[in-house]
Amino acid sequence: MSKPGVTGQIAVVTGGSSGIGAAVVGRLLTAGARCVVLDVAKPGSLQNYSDSTALVHIEGDVRDADTVRLAFETAVKEFGVPTICVAAAAVERQDLTHSVAFGDLDEWVRVMGINVDGTLNTVRQFAETASGQGVAGAAVTVSSTAGLRPSAGVYSISKAAVVMLTRVLALELAPHRIRVNCVAPGYSDTPMMRRVAEQAFGDAATGLRQLADQVPLGYVAAPEDVADVVLFLVSDDSRYLTGATIPVDGGVSNVHAVASWDASPTSG
Numbered sequence: 154m155s156k157p158g159v160t161g162q163i164a165v166v167t168g169g170s171s172g173i174g175a176a177v178v179g180r181l182l183t184a185g186a187r188c189v190v191l192d193v194a195k196p197g198s199l200q201n202y203s204d205s206t207a208l209v210h211i212e213g214d215v216r217d218a219d220t221v222r223l224a225f226e227t228a229v230k231e232f233g234v235p236t237i238c239v240a241a242a243a244v245e246r247q248d249l250t251h252s253v254a255f256g257d258l259d260e261w262v263r264v265m266g267i268n269v270d271g272t273l274n275t276v277r278q279f280a281e282t283a284s285g286q287g288v289a290g291a292a293v294t295v296s297s298t299a300g301l302r303p304s305a306g307v308y309s310i311s312k313a314a315v316v317m318l319t320r321v322l323a324l325e326l327a328p329h330r331i332r333v334n335c336v337a338p339g340y341s342d343t344p345m346m347r348r349v350a351e352q353a354f355g356d357a358a359t360g361l362r363q364l365a366d367q368v369p370l371g372y373v374a375a376p377e378d379v380a381d382v383v384l385f386l387v388s389d390d391s392r393y394l395t396g397a398t399i400p401v402d403g404g405v406s407n408v409h410a411v412a413s414w415d416a417s418p419t420s421g
Contacts, residue, residue: 157388160185163232164387165224167215167275168242170194172343173295173383176376177239180384182207187232191215191224191275192242207232215242215271218278225282237387238279238292240272245308245345249352253306261307268311273318276333280326289330291387294319296337296398298406312337316398323396332395334386339402340364341374369404 164181168174169190178188178199187207190199193214202208209231213220228235244267251260276292283290296319299305300312319335326333340346342361350360365373379401385391386399400406 157385157390159237159384159388162186162237163228163235164188164237164239165191165228165235165279166239166241167191167271170197170199172345173338173341173376173379174241175199176380177241177383180380184384186237189224189228191221215274216266218274221274221278225278229282234286234288235279235282236288236290238276238290239383240275240292241295242271243268243295245349246306249349251306253310264307264311269314269318272315276322280329280331283331284329292331292333293383293386294335296335298337298339298400298402300337301406319398320396327395334394334396335398336379336382337398337400337402338379339374339400339405340368341376341379343376367405369408372403374401374403
């Protein structure tokens with residue numbers, strides 16, 4: 154089966170320096186798209202593409218609307234009007250025991266700012282750029298199965314907000330021929346998930362093995378497992394799909410058990 158076609162298309166991907174975001178960029182480049190990546194971190198996992206003329210990397214924070222605008226302006230200048238947007242920038246709680254009711258509000262502001270405001274800034278700028286040129290497009294947001302159950306504090310709240318944000322944006326942008334869908338990854342072998350597993354279990358590799366036991370399919374996802382679904386959602390193969398949230402979790406969202414360390418799957 155051939156990969157969904159995005160050859161010649163232009164994409165802006167936030168959070169694309171590592172984890173799921175980097176896997177998405179890799180899939181897009183391999184499929185023939187050109188990409189602008191916006192991330193607070195240096196290219197990291199994208200080093201293999203450092204010589205590619207189809208990739209531009211910008212360091213910046215998605216909470217800053219002007220920085221997000223710069224990423225899209227750079228895409229237009231370097232490649233043309235973007236037709237693909239993937240909002241993958243995200244953070245987890247710094248402390249897995251952080252309480253929404255009693256914890257530091259600075260942590261609430263940080264997590265909600267990056268995960269929710271950053272996603273909104275990204276899709277809003279994509280809509281302005283594409284619709285302003287009369288161009289149809291596809292955006293994908295990244296939630297988490299943690300956003301489908303209240304087990305990870307402010308992270309769960311932020312990822313639940315991304316699901317509803319996706320649905321609202323899908324309705325508002327449909328008349329502009331811009332589709333907006335969402336992926337909700339489960340346990341994924343990403344730098345973020347490894348940090349969480351190390352906090353919870355004392356060792357990342359041990360934690361990932363224990364988490365795999367909770368997955369009906371029996372293993373933790375590679376970032377590329379999620380990226381392949383994103384590639385489908387931004388391609389014309391999903392042309393009649395908008396406002397949907399797709400769990401990419403090996404079946405975790407179908408079971409009620411929550412990890413004993415009181416945190417749910419993290420994306421990113």
